[in-house]
Amino acid sequence: MDELLRVENIFKTYPKKKEKVKALENVNFQVKKGELVGLLGPNGAGKTTMVKIICGLVAPDSGKVEVAGYNPWRERSRALRNLSAVLEGNRNIYWPLTVRENLNFFAALKGEKPSRVRGRIDDLITALNLEDKVNVTARSLSRGMQQKLALAVALVVDVPVLILDEPTLGLDVESALEIREMLKNVVREENKTVLLTTHDMRLVRAVCPRVIIINEGKIVTDDRVDNLLRLFEIKSYRLHLGSELTPQQVIEVQEVENTVISNGSGSGIFIDINLENMENLYRVLDILRKNNAPIESIERKEIDLEEVFLEIVGRRGLNGKPVSSERSV
Amino acid sequence: MGNLFLLSAQFKREFVYLKRYFFNFIGGFITLYVVFLLVFLGYRGIAGGTEMYGSGLGNLIVGYVLWVFAMMIYQDISYNLFNEAREGILEQLYMSPFGYTRVTTFRLLAALFIHFGMALVILIAMMLSTGRFLNLDLISLFPLVVLLLIPIAGLGFILGGLQLIYKRIQSILQVVQFLLVGVVAAPLSLGWTQLLPGSVASHLVREVMVGEVFITNLPLNKIFLAIGIAGLYAFLGLFIFRLCERKAMQTGRLGQF
Secondary structure (H helix, E strand, O other): OOEEEEEEEEEEEEEEOOEEEEEEEEEEEEEEOOOEEEEEOOOOOOHHHHHHHHOOOOOOOEEEEEEOOEOOOOOHHHHHHOEEEEOOHHHOOOOOOEHHHHHHHHHHHOOOOHHHHHHHHHHHHHHOOOHHHOOOEHHHOOHHHHHHHHHHHHHOOOOOEEEEEOOOOOOOHHHHHHHHHHHHHHHHOOOOEEEEEOOOHHHHHHHOOEEEEEEOOEEEEEEEHHHHHHHOOOOEEEEEEOOOOOHHHHHHHHOOOOEEEEEOOOOOEEEEEEOOOHHHHHHHHHHHHHOOOOEEEEEEEOOOHHHHHHHHOOOEOOOOOEOOOOOOO | OHHHHHHHHHHHHHHHHHHHOHHHHHHHHHHHHHHHHHHHHHHHHHHOOOOOHHHHHHHHHHHHHHHHHHHHHHHHHHHHHHHHHHHOOHHHHHOOOOOHHHHHHHHHHHHHHHHHHHHHHHHHHHHHHHOOOOOOOHHHHHHHHHHHHHHHHHHHHHHHHHHHHHOOOHHHHHHHHHHHHHHHHOOHHHOHHHHOOOHHHHHHHHHHHOOOOOHHHOOHHHHHHHHHHHHHHHHHHHHHHHHHHHHHHHHOOOOOO
């Protein structure tokens, strides 16, 4: 079977007082074996609902989900034998149990004899740098380690489909990097199918060749990251000026189309110029030359995934708030 | 075989919890024992020297130990569900291919051993403290205690299910655990009290422990009634739990706290 995860025509509403709030509307996608797909969207877009429907924890109003060919509602046991998930970061584990006790327990919860997965448990402990903490209770671990343990718990039994909801939320850089490497490995070496929801665009850029962007319950994009970056690529340049502009200069620069002035974090200011029309750059340079404004540097700006994401979801920030209109590019 | 691994994992987890929370366990035991001593002293003050004192004391001991046992089983289902939702583990348990009902039933079986041990120690302590020794005929007692616990577990599932939907109903859970006193001590002569979960079975347990009656000499109609009540509450418990579970999954509130 090529597609291990199939989502077809999913509709979901939640009751709110006497009304119904739309959570998902006609969501369709498939994830192939060995594919790692990022499911992105602002808060409240419907990502977690989608993930929980796949895991058989939230019932859809209509539509169909298949995990390794099994419906998590009608063939629950079979579907769940093919699926593991980390849903609440560091809250997926028993805090009074040690690292090893947690791993043994969750192996049994999936129907696996703990002694049969002992080797796998040891490998996971090593891969996630938890060797020193094997006999430490989960409660005593740092948040990063708890989250790594939650990931290990999801991986303790070798299932083909892995669902991860915000696996790096609140982690320090080092722990996030370890989880990133772990994800790359499970796809590369174990050929697992992974659906990952996150707000961490660096993680997406590093591990997801394909992303599905969901907004207000609908899929707005389903494409390869490279394609999206190419699609949204706009040539633009950033000028760094060593001193402030005069009020007159500001007015003149602002009159140039597709140009944005912003304050630098240190000294000086930045002018971002869109090169859809080269005339814009020449005009700005003329204004600066006329006033002898000191240009510290000129660099080409490249669009990143976060900007693509913001563009797609209608210039709304990751927390659902509108992004400033003075956004560069 | 998977069932065995799960059952074994639940036993290990229960014993690890017992070991890690040992002082809490001992504290609970001492509290229950002290409460009994206070009840006993009050009872002695009221009934001491009367003809009823001996059998009344026996009934008091049996009633108390059955209440402790019933309360622990009831708490094990309802409070554990609350804790699992609060700790964020409930959804993981629901993702077990065995299903949550089996996962929690196996946990209950594992917990039963610990609860049984605790109830037995309390019983012995009570008998030693009061000087009233009761008939511990295990052959007669085992099936009757099972008939007491099944409807109590059913009640736990009903309230556990309601908790999945309504979340913050801890005050009701606490009230119900004290209402269990009435359930295990309810006089069957009222008629309707026979329909309470475990009331007939607890009456039969008293017959064995205080009246020293062997199980084969107990009235058959009462035994069948106890079986029927156990079946009814087990069915109701699981049925209502499933309904609530479905509702929680429809409204997306399963793992919420």
